[in-house]
Amino acid sequence: MLPSMFILLALSVVYVRFGSLPWIEAMFNGLKPVVIALVIVALQRVARRAVRGPIQGAVAVAAFAAMFFFAASLLVVMLAAIALGIVLTAVRPGLLHRPAKTGVEEDEQSYYIRHSSPATKPIPLLWPMMKLAAVVLLLWLLPFPLLYFLVGDFHFWRGLALFFTKTAFVTIGGSYTVIPYVAQVAVLKLHWLTKLQMLDGFALAETTPGPLIIVVAFVGFLAGYNQFHGSLWMGTLGLVATTFYTFLPCFFFVFAGAPLVERTQDNPMIGGVLELITAVVVGAILDLTLFLGKALIFPSGVVGLKQLNVISLSGVLLSLLLLHRFKLKVISLILLGIGFGSIRYFLGF
Numbered sequence: 464m465l466p467s468m469f470i471l472l473a474l475s476v477v478y479v480r481f482g483s484l485p486w487i488e489a490m491f492n493g494l495k496p497v498v499i500a501l502v503i504v505a506l507q508r509v510a511r512r513a514v515r516g517p518i519q520g521a522v523a524v525a526a527f528a529a530m531f532f533f534a535a536s537l538l539v540v541m542l543a544a545i546a547l548g549i550v551l552t553a554v555r556p557g558l559l560h561r562p563a564k565t566g567v568e569e570d571e572q573s574y575y576i577r578h579s580s581p582a583t584k585p586i587p588l589l590w591p592m593m594k595l596a597a598v599v600l601l602l603w604l605l606p607f608p609l610l611y612f613l614v615g616d617f618h619f620w621r622g623l624a625l626f627f628t629k630t631a632f633v634t635i636g637g638s639y640t641v642i643p644y645v646a647q648v649a650v651l652k653l654h655w656l657t658k659l660q661m662l663d664g665f666a667l668a669e670t671t672p673g674p675l676i677i678v679v680a681f682v683g684f685l686a687g688y689n690q691f692h693g694s695l696w697m698g699t700l701g702l703v704a705t706t707f708y709t710f711l712p713c714f715f716f717v718f719a720g721a722p723l724v725e726r727t728q729d730n731p732m733i734g735g736v737l738e739l740i741t742a743v744v745v746g747a748i749l750d751l752t753l754f755l756g757k758a759l760i761f762p763s764g765v766v767g768l769k770q771l772n773v774i775s776l777s778g779v780l781l782s783l784l785l786l787h788r789f790k791l792k793v794i795s796l797i798l799l800g801i802g803f804g805s806i807r808y809f810l811g812f
Contacts, residue, residue: 501786526746548736641679643754680709
């Protein structure tokens with residue numbers, strides 16, 4: 464996480480200082496179609512795993528419709544999926560989650576801890592979890608006095624901390640669940656950045672060695688940078704605060720949830736709920752694809768043949784072809800996109 468954060472900090476500084484230069488802007492224009500293609504590939508990969516039956520498919524479609532047509536919050540959609548999973552599992556046990564029974568023993572023989580390992584003695588959960596929650600809460604509150612007394616506009620920093628803490632609770636489905644949520648709220652509600660800047664942040668995050676969720680740090684950087692009238696220091700503080708408040712709850716989930724894994728792995732209700740949450744992720748990624756793709760392919764905001772950006776659409780299709788047919792690596796495709804944008808600039812088209 465930390466190497467990616469520092470790399471993204473350097474790239475963010477370059478972005479806000481030199482991103483308006485024509486040749487730098489052209490490089491990012493070459494990257495944008497690559498980003499849309501990567502999102503589409505992620506959508507296909509997640510959909511193959513998540514849509515295992517008609518119920519999961521219906522949930523994915525309903526989640527997309529709720530977010531795209533009715534601007535429903537991803538948190539609300541997830542809570543609805545959790546409630547549906549609980550009800551369906553109570554009414555029809557085994558309807559949603561069917562754990563694999565064949566091949567498990569053979570596949571896990573080389574592992575030290577495997578499915579057939581003897582059960583360990585249960586450890587107490589309540590008191591350790593209470594202590595852990597107290598420590599995490601203390602760490603979560605610790606920056607607030609510093610932000611209040613040493614930095615201006617405490618209302619902004621409090622809102623940033625609360626938003627990205629809430630964002631951490633959407634990481635159940637992985638990075639591609641977080642990104643649609645952050646993109647929708649940060650762009651449309653908080654106005655911290657534009658759709659195209661979100662695309663640029665996605666491209667920058669793809670070049671770092673860490674998890675893709677680190678793109679939220681770019682959003683935090685631009686939030687602080689724009690809120691304090693182009694201050695790189697405030698942008699840096701926004702990036703660090705965003706990383707802290709996004710990942711701190713995630714670490715809490717890991718340490719608090721680890722003792723529960725063996726106790727819940729065969730629970731049909733938890734398995735069914737997680738499958739429906741994964742189906743919601745499919746709808747969220749599709750929503751993200753259209754949300755960002757529309758800004759790229761129809762830059763005027765009007766959908767029509769006359770407004771269609773043929774070059775951007777061709778870049779998306781070519782990127783998909785290179786990823787699927789020729790199995791091109793992500794970094795190679797990103798470099799190719801940068802090169803294509805540079806060639807367009809120097810050739811003047």
